[in-house]
Each structure stands twice: as structure tokens, then as C-alpha cells.
Amino acid sequence: MQLIVDHLSLQYNKGLSTEVKALDDVNLVINEGDFIGLLGHTGSGKSTLVQLLTALLEPTSGTIYFEGEDIFDKSYDRRKLRSKVGLVFQYPEHQLFEENVFEDVCFGPRNLGLDRKSVELRAYEALKKVGMPDELFYQSPFDMSGGQKRKAAIAGVLAMKPEILILDEPTAGLDPQGRDEILGLLRKMHDEDGITIILVSHSMEDVANYVNRIVVLDSGKLLYDDKPRAVFANYKKLEEIGLSAPKVTYVMDALRASGIEVPEDIITIDEAAQAIIKALS
Amino acid sequence: MSIVETKKLAYEYIRRDAEGNVEGITRAVDDVTMNIHQGEFVAILGANGSGKSTLAKHLNAIFYPTEGSVFVDGKDTKDESKLWDIRRTAGMVFQNPDNQIIGQVVEEDVGFGPENMGVPTKEIWERVEESLRIIDMLPFRKMSPMKLSGGQKQRVSIAGVLAMHPKCIILDEPTAMLDPLGRKEVIRAVTALNQVEKITIILITHYMEEVIGADRVIVMDKGQIVMSGTPKEVFSQIELLKELRLDVPDVTMLAYKLRQSGLPIPRGILTQEELISEIEKLKVAK
Amino acid sequence: MIRDITIGQYYQTESVIHRMDPRFKIIATMVFIISIFIFTNPYIYIVASVFLGICIALSRVPFKFMVRGLKSVVMLILLTVIFNMFFIQGEPLFHIWKITISKEGVETAAYMAVRLIILIIGSSIMTLTTTPNQLTDGLESVMKPLKLFRVPVHEIAMMMSIALRFIPILMEETDKIIKAQTARGASFEDKNMIKRVKSLVPVLVPLFVSAFRRASDLAMAMEARCYRGGDGRTKMKPLKYHRVDFVGYVVIIIYFACIIFTGIYAHYLPFGEGL
Numbered sequence: 001m002q003l004i005v006d007h008l009s010l011q012y013n014k015g016l017s018t019e020v021k022a023l024d025d026v027n028l029v030i031n032e033g034d035f036i037g038l039l040g041h042t043g044s045g046k047s048t049l050v051q052l053l054t055a056l057l058e059p060t061s062g063t064i065y066f067e068g069e070d071i072f073d074k075s076y077d078r079r080k081l082r083s084k085v086g087l088v089f090q091y092p093e094h095q096l097f098e099e100n101v102f103e104d105v106c107f108g109p110r111n112l113g114l115d116r117k118s119v120e121l122r123a124y125e126a127l128k129k130v131g132m133p134d135e136l137f138y139q140s141p142f143d144m145s146g147g148q149k150r151k152a153a154i155a156g157v158l159a160m161k162p163e164i165l166i167l168d169e170p171t172a173g174l175d176p177q178g179r180d181e182i183l184g185l186l187r188k189m190h191d192e193d194g195i196t197i198i199l200v201s202h203s204m205e206d207v208a209n210y211v212n213r214i215v216v217l218d219s220g221k222l223l224y225d226d227k228p229r230a231v232f233a234n235y236k237k238l239e240e241i242g243l244s245a246p247k248v249t250y251v252m253d254a255l256r257a258s259g260i261e262v263p264e265d266i267i268t269i270d271e272a273a274q275a276i277i278k279a280l281s
Numbered sequence: 282m283s284i285v286e287t288k289k290l291a292y293e294y295i296r297r298d299a300e301g302n303v304e305g306i307t308r309a310v311d312d313v314t315m316n317i318h319q320g321e322f323v324a325i326l327g328a329n330g331s332g333k334s335t336l337a338k339h340l341n342a343i344f345y346p347t348e349g350s351v352f353v354d355g356k357d358t359k360d361e362s363k364l365w366d367i368r369r370t371a372g373m374v375f376q377n378p379d380n381q382i383i384g385q386v387v388e389e390d391v392g393f394g395p396e397n398m399g400v401p402t403k404e405i406w407e408r409v410e411e412s413l414r415i416i417d418m419l420p421f422r423k424m425s426p427m428k429l430s431g432g433q434k435q436r437v438s439i440a441g442v443l444a445m446h447p448k449c450i451i452l453d454e455p456t457a458m459l460d461p462l463g464r465k466e467v468i469r470a471v472t473a474l475n476q477v478e479k480i481t482i483i484l485i486t487h488y489m490e491e492v493i494g495a496d497r498v499i500v501m502d503k504g505q506i507v508m509s510g511t512p513k514e515v516f517s518q519i520e521l522l523k524e525l526r527l528d529v530p531d532v533t534m535l536a537y538k539l540r541q542s543g544l545p546i547p548r549g550i551l552t553q554e555e556l557i558s559e560i561e562k563l564k565v566a567k
Numbered sequence: 568m569i570r571d572i573t574i575g576q577y578y579q580t581e582s583v584i585h586r587m588d589p590r591f592k593i594i595a596t597m598v599f600i601i602s603i604f605i606f607t608n609p610y611i612y613i614v615a616s617v618f619l620g621i622c623i624a625l626s627r628v629p630f631k632f633m634v635r636g637l638k639s640v641v642m643l644i645l646l647t648v649i650f651n652m653f654f655i656q657g658e659p660l661f662h663i664w665k666i667t668i669s670k671e672g673v674e675t676a677a678y679m680a681v682r683l684i685i686l687i688i689g690s691s692i693m694t695l696t697t698t699p700n701q702l703t704d705g706l707e708s709v710m711k712p713l714k715l716f717r718v719p720v721h722e723i724a725m726m727m728s729i730a731l732r733f734i735p736i737l738m739e740e741t742d743k744i745i746k747a748q749t750a751r752g753a754s755f756e757d758k759n760m761i762k763r764v765k766s767l768v769p770v771l772v773p774l775f776v777s778a779f780r781r782a783s784d785l786a787m788a789m790e791a792r793c794y795r796g797g798d799g800r801t802k803m804k805p806l807k808y809h810r811v812d813f814v815g816y817v818v819i820i821i822y823f824a825c826i827i828f829t830g831i832y833a834h835y836l837p838f839g840e841g842l
Contacts, residue, residue: 042430042460056746079752087750093780094740095747097772107769111752142776146329156751173457175328175487177526202460205531242462247531247553254557260564269531273538280544280563341791365793373791380781381788385577385732389700392803397793405803425579427735441792 001163001196003030003053003085007062009220010048014060022048024220025062030164030198035190037207037228038200040217041242046200049217050166053198054087083112086162090169092153096141101132101152104141108160126159127152130185147178154185165189166198171206183210208232208246208267216243229265248272255279284449284481285317285340285371289349292335292504309335311504312349319448322475322482324492326515327501328526333485336501337453340483341371354448369398372442374452378426378434387429387437388413388422394445405444412443415478416470432463436470443474449481450474456488464488489516489530493551500525517549532556576636576735578695582627585696588812589705595819596693602823603682603689606830612681614829618822619689628695636691637684644683651676694731703728704806707797721797729785737778744773 005028012020023045030036040046051057052064055071055078064071071081089095098104105123114122127137130151136144141152150170157165167186171179187210189195201207207214207228214231216224218241224231232238235245235253245267252266252275262275292310295303310332317323327333338344339351342358354370356363372394375381384390388409395405413419416436426434435455442450452471456464468491475482484495492498498515500508502525508515516522516533529537536550536559544563550556584592603615623630657671694702707724714720745755748769755770757763 041462051746054750056749079754082750082752087747089743089747089750091743093777094744094773095751095769097769097776107748107753108751111754160752175526176489176528177328242460244461248535251532251535251553251556254553255560258557258561260560269535269538272535273542276535276539276560277542277544280560280567338787343787343791365795368791368793373788375784375788375791377781377784379736380784383729383732383785383789383792385699386579389698389803393789393794394792396800396803397795399799399801402801402803402805405801409803423579425577445792 001032001067001084002065003164004065005029005049005053005062006065008049008052008059008064009061010052010057011060021220023052023059026217026220026222028215028222028225030196032163032196033190033194034196034198034213035187035211036196036198037211037214038198038217039202039204039207039214039243043219044217044241045220046217047168048220050087050168050198050200053164053166054085055081056087079112083160084162085164086157086160086166088154088157088165088167088170090172092141092149095153095156096149099140100138101141101144101155102127102137104152105155105159108156112160122159122161123155126155129158129189130155131181145178147174147181150174150178150182151185154182158189162195164196164198166200168200169202170199171201171203179206186210204232204244204246216241228267232267233265282319283316283352284319284321284354285315285483286352287313287315287336287339287346287349288352289314290336290339290346290351291348292332292339292344293347309504310339310346313501313504313506314349315499315506315509317449317481317483319481320475320479322472322494322496323484323499324495324497324512325483325485325499325501326487326489326492326527328487331501331525332504333501334453335504337373337451337483337485340449340451341373342367343373365398369445370447371449371451372445372447374435374438374442374450374455376454376457378431378438378458381438382426382434382441385425385427386422387418387424387426390426390437391422391440391444394441398445408444408446409440412440415443415474416440430463431459432466435459435463435467439467439470439474443480447480449483451483451485453485454487455484456486456491464491468494487527489528489533493530500527512551513549516551576695577698578628578632580627582625582696583811584622584626584692586809586811587696587815588806588808589697589701590708590806591808591812591815592693592697593702593705593709595815596690598819598823599689600686602826603685606826606833607678608830608833610829610833610836611826612678612685614822614825615685619685619692622692623688626692626696628692633688633691633695637687640683640687644680647679647683648676651679699728699731701804702731704802704804708806721800725797733778733781736781737774740777741770741774744770747773 005026008023008026010023012022026049038046048057052059058072066081069076096104098107102123105126106119109119109122132151132155136148141149144152170182174182183206186197186199190197199211211228214224214226214228216231224234232245232249235249238244248269249267252262252272255262261279266272266275290310290313291308293306293308296305296307297303313336325333335344339346340353342364345359351358353367356367358367382390383393391409391412392405395408400408413422416439418433418436418440421429421433426437456467459467471482471484472494474480484491486492493512495512498510498512499506500515507525516529519529519537522529530551532553533550536546536556540546546559550559603611652668652672653666655669655672655675657669659667660670660673661668703724706727707720710720753766753769755766757766
């Protein structure tokens, strides 16, 4: 399983004065087992890219290959693609519609044409996986808290058993505990079930703590594609495009400026603490 | 002088199931007594469902207390004849910028409040211009709000409240739907309003970085006030905050970890500068 | 596709038409609409199109932008054309299978299509150059006489203006919801009509939930900003006629006179009584 993005471009309003290059000649290979953080300022093209990855938009030029097949080919079965590449949108309110959570999670597998028994089994497994308490299975999704809605939405996509799971800002608007729960869940799915994850995020701290590869987009172009440490080392450039490095990277930088010997590639709080202790002893 | 005061405020609502039968009563706000002074910058923190937004909606008479009372600039919010006075004194900015902008041009939206208050036309224009200038949005006055970024939209919302000449502005999670740049933009604007225009600010949020500049932090849990003090005092109690499902700013967390590993670093470090000067002291001591 | 709907949107730029009084624009649009419906002959449409062309040029709204708005109503126009063509009887022109297409049918269909296009472009000039607030003020003022009959004029105007503001937002939202459900394997292209209608449920439910939520948020935000209906409200931009509006009224009267004149004397011209 491999997803290859090949010279992908998308222009809106082509030929009008309002022409926008939402995506401009992007090349990217997503491998099995990746945990990718997709970063970019609002309008950098990250939403466009994730929608192209699931064939929800059509590119103006270039294409994407999934398992060697061109997903924009007329004869390609896009439903098959969507069962393997799952996309969870930012607002769970955009997808929850059934009377209760369980029925809602059944929607995806049912669309795959499975029989009732396996649909319900998948829904049950998915809800268990995201840690939804049993007593909420038959609750209306509209009465739930923000974090629970988010979990229900993720379960709704998970029930389709995707090999790649893409999440658009799954932690936006959640409180710290809700955020940690969702991110912990993603890590578990990646580590235990071997699901490839693409996490679209604004929070550098979240990304630094969880992913093993970072892709940065700026004005539709691919700017960086590397290990988190290597990407955050360019924090000055990141700031120019409206992003930043994790807070501790700045602390480390300031410490070095005042003559305390700490390494340059620190991105998490625990690493920072150890480095400072080492420098002082 | 106090601008907003609550006395033993409680708010209950009735939960109903799908058929409309009463399932139970939720006490969203429970026995809250607080006093906010003119010119103060107060941040109210709390996890989702802690009652902080419900509390906020009492402060400009959108909700009325089930028990206890709320006074805005000395006026009881239960007194209906003072309703419009209260709403003018304590302006409110909500979470979703798209759901509170009424005008389709920035300046028309800012003028909406003064129009409702019956301000003469000439003065409306003065107020709109002044508000947009204060919030640094004057160049955008003729634009459609649809074309603005989230942070800019929220600044328009703030300008709209400002044009009503309030003494106090309540912001109910104004940054929850914004990206990091938008968040900074809004917090910077709010801080300037407090420092330059001396307007009382009540900021409701769950982003820890945003409350560092506040004069006072109030932490809520299960409808009650559980902590209150300067940011330094509140963020010194990391274990308690964790219990309340809250975070602390990253720098504070780093200082805490260093302290745990035996380094003599004081509690309640909030900024990078503080932390670095502490570490430098340690280095010199060595 | 959904983004292409331009009806009811404001296009921001500086132009004479943008500066004109909304009351004038509303009245002029009504006169214009009447003008294309009182007579049926090709010369009327030429005069109307020329007039419309001048207005478009003056408005400085790109023509492409307006045409995009037309795309969304193509179905409606086609439907009108087909109905007219097939069901109006008269002198037979030719036969397709068992249906006879009459000369009158083709003629009426062509007229209807032209009328609809002119009508839609004409009224979209008004909405594209007038902010909803101005439009509301204009309507409120034009409809004022109805207050005597206890029509809640201010409330109606306010409701319209809010609806206009939320149309683009809800369109965008619909787009997102469709995508979110498509990502879950939903299909909206089923051949079976019942299944097709059923497939809309996963889109409509989230859309309605969201619309109600927005409505309640907005009501709260308006109340928080001291909104309490039309009484005692002042205006930031009170309506005031300027010289350009008086010129406008003169122009629209001349235009209407031209139409009447063309309508009456058209039968002296070739094809004046129809094609």
C-alpha cells in the first residue's frame, strides 16, 4: 500500500482575476506505517491536498496513484479508494446525522455493501476502539460533548477499516484532556493496528509529540518533507509562513544565546528538561 | 469600583429525553460569588462543560440566574427596565465569528449596535471609525466579512461591541475556532483594549498561553470556582490543574519538570525570560 | 458547483451603480422587469439587452461573474423552454416521434428563455451592487405603505437581509457535508429515485442542525448588541437621494418610454409581429 502524489496542481477560478493556485506541483510519497503531520497556514492548500487524496476534488493537472492505480482515471472505483483512505473532517457536526451514535457509525460500512451482521460488528469494534462508553452507543450524537462527537466521527470512518486515516484538525476546539485523548487514540491506532495516519494540525506541540514525519505546505507548494527535528530546525522560515516551532525550541535557542550548552534539535518538553539538566551538571 | 458582581449565582436547566420527559436537572453554575473591578483583565479558565460559558452569558443578561443575582455596573440583571443599559455596559463577543456578524460590509456590521441604541447618524460614523481604528481594522472597513481571516472577523466582532462604548467586554472563547496566528491577533487586540482604553476584560478560554497576561485567573470546575489568583499563583499548582483536566503553558511545564528532577527552580514560572534567568542563576552558582 | 451561485451576493467595487440609492435600484429593477414582460417582440429584447449591457458596464462587475450565476438556473430555463415547446399548440413545424412541435411553441420558448436570462441578469445587477443592509433599508422604505395594513415591514426586511448573508455560508457548509458523507462512501447518483431522495438525508440532517444552531447563535448575538426590532432604531446610512439618482429616474423613464414606443410601433418593422 503506497500513495504517490505526482506533480499535483489545482487552480480555482482559472482564467478569472480571482484565480488561486490552491496546490502547485506537489510531489509526495506516503508509505505504509507513516505518521505524518501536515502543516501549513490557513489557505496553504492542506485541506485541498487531503480532499484530493480521497478524490473529493479533481486536480487541474498531475495525479495520485494508490496501489499503483491512477485514482483520477475514469474507470477507477473511487468507492474502493474511500474505503481504504478514510478522511475525518474538522467538524463532526458535518457528518453526524443518525438518531444514535451506533447507527451513525454503521453508515460507512453499510455504504460498502456489507451484510447487516458485519456492518454492526464493524461499528461495534470501531466504537470500542475509540473508547466510546457502552452507555453512549444509543445516545443521540447531537447531545454529546465536543470530544465525544469527535470520537463518534472518527469511529464512523474507522468502521470502514481504512489503511490510511486522514484527520483534519481533529483537536480544534477541544480542551486539553479531550485533545490528549484523541491524540493518544491516534498513536494507539498507528502503533497497534498499523494504520497510516496523516494529521492536519495547527498545533506544533501536538505534531512534535506524536508524528514521525512532517510535511509543510506554503501557498500550495511543498516546502518541507522531513523528520520533525529537521523541519523545526527551520523555525525562522516557518515563522515567515505563519507557523512556528514548538515553544521549547525557542527556549533552547535563547539558552544557547546566553551561553548554556544545549543541543539544537530539541522539540519536546521532556527532551528539553533532560538537556538542561545535562548542561548544568 | 466593581463593574461586574455575582452573588451566590446558580443556574439550573432541565434535561429532557427525546420524548420531552424530564430526565433530570443540571446545575451548570453553582454558588458563584465573584467581584470584577473596573479596568481589570480577568481570565476564566475551565474544561469543556465546567460552566464557564453559562456563567459568561449571565454577565450581560442573556441568561438569568435561577438563584442569587448578578449586578452589572450596579444594576441587577433581573431588572427588565435596565436590560438595554446592561447589555450596552457589558458587551459580548462569541465563539463563532460567522454567527455574530450581521452586516455584509465591515463598517455596517460595526454600526449595528449603535443603530439599535438609537445613536444619531453622525455619531454612529464617528463611533464606527473610532472602533475600527482602535482595533486596527480601518483599512478593511469596506470589505465583506466573508473575505476576512478568522482573526480579522473576530476583531470586527470586537469593534462592533466597542462601538457601543461598553465599560466591560466579555469574550466567550473568542479564539476556539481560530488558527494560532488568529489567536495571537485577537489576544493582542484584547490586551491593548485593556491597557490603552482601560476597558474591563473578561476572557473565557481554555488556552493557557492566553491567560498569562491577565491580572487575575479564575478556574472553574463543575459550575464552581475552584481556584482564583494571579496567573503565577494559579499556574504554581500544576497537579491541581491536571486534575481539573487543564494544562499549563509549556514553559511552566518545563520549569516544573526541572524542579521535579531536583533543580531549585521556583514555582509558577510563566515566561521564557523568567525561566532563562533562573537557569542562568543556577549556572553562575555552579 | 455550489460556489458558482452568485444570486444574492454582493460584489464589492466602486461604481456609479454601487453608489446609487437602493430605493432607486429596487424601483428601477421593477420597472425593468415589467418592461420585458408587457410586449412580446424581438425589438423589445434588443432595447432591453442594450440597456442591460450599459448597466453591466457601468456596474464594473465582471460579466463572467454574472454569467456564472446564470449557470445555476440553467435547469430552470431549460425546463421552461421544454414545457413551452412541447405543450403549446399551433401551426405544426415538425414532428419528433409522437410529439408535434409548433411554430408558436418554439417562438414562446425562445421568448421565455430570453426573458428569463434578461430578468436574472437584471435583478442580479441590483443584488451584486447593493449590500444586503442597503437592500433591506431600500425594501423597508419602498414597502413602507404596507405598514398601514399591519405588515411587519422592518422584520421582513431584516429577515431577508439575514437570509442573504447566510446563503453563501450555508452553501459552503452543504459542500463540506456532501464531501464528508462522500468520504464515508455515500453516493448521490443512484438511478432509483427513492434511493436518491433517501441519500439526501445524511446531508439534510446535518445542514438543518447547523442552520438552527447558527440561527440561535445569531439571535443571541443580535440581542447582546441591543437589537429589539425597528422601533427607536437609527440608521448609520440613512437613505438620501443624490443627483445621480434623479438622473437615474430620468434615464429609466426614458428607457421605459423607448420600450413602449418600440412595442407599439414594432409591427412596422420586419418580424415586428413575431418571427
